[in-house]
Amino acid sequence: MKKRKIPLRKSVISGEMLPKKEMLRITRSKEGVVSIDPTGKMPGRGAYI
Numbered sequence: 001m002k003k004r005k006i007p008l009r010k011s012v013i014s015g016e017m018l019p020k021k022e023m024l025r026i027t028r029s030k031e032g033v034v035s036i037d038p039t040g041k042m043p044g045r046g047a048y049i
Contacts, residue, residue, distance in 0.1 A: 006019050006020075007019070007020040008020065009023055009048040010048065011023065011048055011049055012047045012048065012049060013049050018048075020040065020048075023048040023049065024036065024048065024049050025037040025038075025040050025042075025046050025047070025048055026046065026047050026048075026049060027042045027043075027044040027045065027046045027047075028044050028045050028046075029043070029044040030044065
């Protein structure tokens with residue numbers, strides 16, 4: 001049985017690679033509005049912390 005690949009993301013604060021589900025995504029829209037993205041699917045530039 002194959003193991004599923006766990007998506008990793010790099011934290012912009014610590015530089016650590018952690019599983020995507022353990023991190024919080026912050027996004028910035030084209031209008032410049034910064035918001036928390038709980039689903040990870042919002043459009044715009046995103047960063048993980």
